[in-house]
Amino acid sequence: MSTTILAAERLNQRFGGIQAIDDLSFALKEGEVVALIGPNGAGKTTLVNLLTGVHQPTSGRVRFEGVDVTSQKPYQAARRGLARTFQIVQPFPRMTVLENVAAGALFGGASPSVAAAMDTAREQLEFMELAQFADRPASALTLAGRKRLELAKSMAMRPKVLMLDEVNAGLNSSEIDGALRLIRKIAERGITILVIEHLMKVVMSLAERVLVLHHGQLIAEGGPKEIVRNSKVVEAYLGQKFADRFGGEAANG
Amino acid sequence: MKSRWLPYALFAAWVVVLATTPLWGSNYIVRVAIMIAMFTGLTLSWNFIGGFAGYPSFSTAAFFGIGCYAGALAQRAGVPMVLAWIVATVVVGAIAAALGAIILKMRGHYFAIASIGIVEVARLIISSWGSLTGGGDGLNVPLMSGGPNAVARIFLLVMIVIMIMSFIVTVIVDRSRLGFGLRCIQQNEDAANMVGVNNRLYKVIAYTLSALFCGTIGAAHASWTGYIDPSDSFSILMSVKVPVMCLLGGPGTLLGPVIGTAAFMMLEEVFWANFLDYNRAILGAVIVILIFFLPGGLLALRYRDIARRFGLLREPKMAA
Amino acid sequence: MVYVQTLVNGIVLGALYACLAVGFSLVWGVLNVINMLHGSVIIFGGYLTFFAWHSYGIHPLFALPVVAAFMFLIGYVTQLLMINRVIDQPVLTTLTLTFGLDLILYNFMTVYYTATPRRVTLDLGALDLFGIAVPVDRVFGMVLALALTGLLYLVLRRSRIGRAIVAVRMDSAAAALMGIKVDRIYAITFGIGALMAGATGAIFAMVYPVTTNLSGTYLGKAFVVCVIGGLGSVPGALAGGIVLGIVESFAGQFFGPQHALTVGFLLMLILLVVKPTGLTGIKGYE
Numbered sequence: 001m002s003t004t005i006l007a008a009e010r011l012n013q014r015f016g017g018i019q020a021i022d023d024l025s026f027a028l029k030e031g032e033v034v035a036l037i038g039p040n041g042a043g044k045t046t047l048v049n050l051l052t053g054v055h056q057p058t059s060g061r062v063r064f065e066g067v068d069v070t071s072q073k074p075y076q077a078a079r080r081g082l083a084r085t086f087q088i089v090q091p092f093p094r095m096t097v098l099e100n101v102a103a104g105a106l107f108g109g110a111s112p113s114v115a116a117a118m119d120t121a122r123e124q125l126e127f128m129e130l131a132q133f134a135d136r137p138a139s140a141l142t143l144a145g146r147k148r149l150e151l152a153k154s155m156a157m158r159p160k161v162l163m164l165d166e167v168n169a170g171l172n173s174s175e176i177d178g179a180l181r182l183i184r185k186i187a188e189r190g191i192t193i194l195v196i197e198h199l200m201k202v203v204m205s206l207a208e209r210v211l212v213l214h215h216g217q218l219i220a221e222g223g224p225k226e227i228v229r230n231s232k233v234v235e236a237y238l239g240q241k242f243a244d245r246f247g248g249e250a251a252n253g
Numbered sequence: 254m255k256s257r258w259l260p261y262a263l264f265a266a267w268v269v270v271l272a273t274t275p276l277w278g279s280n281y282i283v284r285v286a287i288m289i290a291m292f293t294g295l296t297l298s299w300n301f302i303g304g305f306a307g308y309p310s311f312s313t314a315a316f317f318g319i320g321c322y323a324g325a326l327a328q329r330a331g332v333p334m335v336l337a338w339i340v341a342t343v344v345v346g347a348i349a350a351a352l353g354a355i356i357l358k359m360r361g362h363y364f365a366i367a368s369i370g371i372v373e374v375a376r377l378i379i380s381s382w383g384s385l386t387g388g389g390d391g392l393n394v395p396l397m398s399g400g401p402n403a404v405a406r407i408f409l410l411v412m413i414v415i416m417i418m419s420f421i422v423t424v425i426v427d428r429s430r431l432g433f434g435l436r437c438i439q440q441n442e443d444a445a446n447m448v449g450v451n452n453r454l455y456k457v458i459a460y461t462l463s464a465l466f467c468g469t470i471g472a473a474h475a476s477w478t479g480y481i482d483p484s485d486s487f488s489i490l491m492s493v494k495v496p497v498m499c500l501l502g503g504p505g506t507l508l509g510p511v512i513g514t515a516a517f518m519m520l521e522e523v524f525w526a527n528f529l530d531y532n533r534a535i536l537g538a539v540i541v542i543l544i545f546f547l548p549g550g551l552l553a554l555r556y557r558d559i560a561r562r563f564g565l566l567r568e569p570k571m572a573a
Numbered sequence: 574m575v576y577v578q579t580l581v582n583g584i585v586l587g588a589l590y591a592c593l594a595v596g597f598s599l600v601w602g603v604l605n606v607i608n609m610l611h612g613s614v615i616i617f618g619g620y621l622t623f624f625a626w627h628s629y630g631i632h633p634l635f636a637l638p639v640v641a642a643f644m645f646l647i648g649y650v651t652q653l654l655m656i657n658r659v660i661d662q663p664v665l666t667t668l669t670l671t672f673g674l675d676l677i678l679y680n681f682m683t684v685y686y687t688a689t690p691r692r693v694t695l696d697l698g699a700l701d702l703f704g705i706a707v708p709v710d711r712v713f714g715m716v717l718a719l720a721l722t723g724l725l726y727l728v729l730r731r732s733r734i735g736r737a738i739v740a741v742r743m744d745s746a747a748a749a750l751m752g753i754k755v756d757r758i759y760a761i762t763f764g765i766g767a768l769m770a771g772a773t774g775a776i777f778a779m780v781y782p783v784t785t786n787l788s789g790t791y792l793g794k795a796f797v798v799c800v801i802g803g804l805g806s807v808p809g810a811l812a813g814g815i816v817l818g819i820v821e822s823f824a825g826q827f828f829g830p831q832h833a834l835t836v837g838f839l840l841m842l843i844l845l846v847v848k849p850t851g852l853t854g855i856k857g858y859e
């Protein structure tokens with residue numbers, strides 16, 4: 001259980017004047033659940049975009065199962081087994097929930113036919129506890145439902161690595177508990193998971209290892225317990241949050 | 254399931270109606286039937302890129318026009334008629350695939366404009382290349398022997414066959430992963446790519462499919478009329494009419510293009526006959542009405558509700 | 574010397590193209606609508622000017638402001654009553670709608686005015702500048718076109734409404750939060766687009782024949798200028814217009830006048846593919 005499945009090697013990404021990702025390296029081992037945290041604008045989404053071929057890095061490499069996949073297209077990443085959910089959910093709004101999930105199975109999960117994809121999608125909806133919504137249009141789901149649909153869609157792609165970009169943002173606490181349970185169920189299947197989270201509660205209860213990103217740099221890495229005691233993290237993460245809060249009040253007053 | 258076979262039954266019935274016009278209709282009716290079959294083929298073709306993939310393509314006239322010239326030139330070079338149509342189809346398909354690979358990088362308005370630009374450039378090239386195409390004077394195409402009515406009957410069958418072929422391809426695409434993928438692209442292109450759809454490839458295939466039968470139809474049309482010129486072959490009006498017909502019926506569906514074309518053409522015939530001077534304005538009015546009052550096309554109308562409103566259907570008894 | 578003559582012709586032509594396209598570009602940039610009516614509105618403006626001159630002897634210079642104001646009203650109302658209802662819909666819908674409206678306007682113009690080309694003939698002769706002949710009516714047209722384009726630039730930069738238009742162009746949601754009535758700005762912008770088209774028509778009536786046959790050509794030029802210069806900005810339209818004018822002028826010189834248009838369109842297609850933001854890259858934040 002210690003082979004590296006996905007690795008970033010000295011990744012850099014510039015957007016005009018912004019260094020969104022700054023000389024970043026890390027590796028995910030097969031089957032582990034890793035949390036990626038960091039303040040707003042730290043570069044978390046950008047990192048996922050680099051790992052899934054949405055952006056080409058300015059420099060550096062991405063390796064998946066030992067193969068250099070830096071220049072892959074998103075659809076190639078999907079077919080390789082690199083699935084991700086979007087921070088802002090991206091359903092196919094006028095398709096049914098079932099068809100949404102079937103799309104994942106058909107294209108990412110290499111189902112041999114549309115009918116087979118529909119079957120896989122049905123199983124997946126069962127697993128994700130969305131079966132009762134199968135025939136509703138995706139646009140009719142609540143936010144929590146749509147987030148779960150994103151999960152189901154990426155699970156139908158039979159991923160090896162699943163990257164979850166703030167799947168809990170905007171949910172209430174009972175919805176979060178539901179989502180947590182599902183993520184654990186997914187992890188039990190041996191899928192490597194990278195969760196991007198703001199909620200420490202989720203991070204603490206899920207992650208075996210935590211990566212902390214700040215201004216595009218990896219400033220700390222370790223078990224969840226050590227991370228919360230790491231002074232750099234407190235300063236970068238919590239410190240900035242407090243600073244923001246006081247800054248905001250000062251500006252308003 | 255009843256509704257599953259309904260589209261095919263309706264289509265088959267429509268084919269029978271069109272194909273039998275020489276038996277029960279005047280020469281004028283036969284002519285209208287030819288035009289309906291021809292435009293149905295064009296609309297079904299447009300449906301691949303405009304309906305399934307949701308890309309606002311206005312290239313139809315370019316493909317039709319190139320088909321006209323490719324077929325006509327082949328025939329003038331001595332290629333037998335039907336073979337010339339096949340040549341035109343292949344030529345148009347190849348050109349569409351090459352152009353598609355370039356312009357499908359664009360989205361939205363830029364794509365729309367590029368697709369219009371292709372019609373203009375194709376027309377300008379054909380009319381400037383006088384040594385090959387006869388320029389603005391046009392080209393004569395070897396006519397089929399036989400009286401005009403006999404020839405019309407033959408071309409009615411030809412256009413119907415092409416229409417059936419494009420319908421069959423539509424059915425195949427609709428059920429295949431290609432159709433599924435195109436629908437994903439239509440609804441959310443980035444998400445489609447992210448679940449593993451090869452967007453570029455799928456769009457190029459859709460664009461090529463939207464061109465293929467336009468090429469065949471153009472070549473057949475040239476053989477039928479016996480004369481082509483750049484302004485009739487590459488008409489922007491055709492490029493807009495075809496999407497409008499598809500929108501009228503219901504884009505991205507099997508029957509929408511067929512119903513939309515039939516409704517539009519019959520409407521147009523009625524108005525043509527009575528208000529010859531105003532036919533463009535009437536097309537314009539149809540467009541305006543369509544966009545404001547029939548946003549999803551005729552197929553999206555809730556006929557039960559309408560029937561109920563006019564008392565044609567009795568209210569279903571409410572269960573307690 | 575012959576090249577200088579060609580260059581001068583191109584620049585004169587380019588100024589006219591800039592004026593022709595700037596309203597179209599503004600509407601596209603601000604409303605995200607391709608206004609297929611633009612070409613016909615130019616012709617409409619041309620007809621009104623022509624008949625004012627022909628029937629009542631009104632000089633085009635005096636007809637121009639009246640025609641422009643009239644077109645503004647029509648544009649404002651059209652946007653508010655029709656286009657605004659589908660403003661959030663996909664490209665195909667807005668484009669098809671304006672095309673439908675264009676067919677109606679076009680049809681009525683061909684029926685009432687017939688396609689016979691008409692032209693306001695002022696007979697101003699030609700100016701000789703160091704051996705380069707420039708027809709005076711064209712220079713007059715160019716000066717008017719530049720003046721109008723410049724005026725629009727000033728309005729966008731300096732006036733409250735102009736600033737509101739620019740704000741909506743940059744981010745309509747943010748503009749709405751700032752208390753700008755976006756619908757009203759849309760209508761005003763569309764009105765300005767029509768106004769510029771009408772004014773262009775008045776100017777063109779002195780230089781070119783007025784006939785409905787040209788409406789598609791004018792619309793095509795507007796596309797090309799926008800693609801060359803970028804969307805929604807006055808300097809972009811000016812740059813695009815002049816580039817197109819010069820390119821057409823030289824293309825006509827080298828390949829024959831019938832190819833000038835082809836070259837313009839080819840330039841557009843190539844630019845669309847390699848640089849969709851236009852040559853200037855100006856994004857229209859005046």
Ligand SMILES: Nc1ncnc2c1ncn2[C@@H]1O[C@H](COP(=O)(O)OP(=O)(O)OP(=O)(O)O)[C@@H](O)[C@H]1O
Binds near residue numbers: 018045046
């Ligand atoms: N496509 C882009 N073009 C330009 N700048 C970008 C782009 N994507 C991200 N950025 C910038 O890169 C930085 C990192 O953004 P990113 O979205 O990755 O942050 P994040 O950690 O996901 O933040 P959040 O917690 O808000 O989701 C930000 O400054 C952002 O403005």
Ligand SMILES: [Mg+2]
Binds near residue numbers: 044045046087
């Ligand atoms: Mg993010």
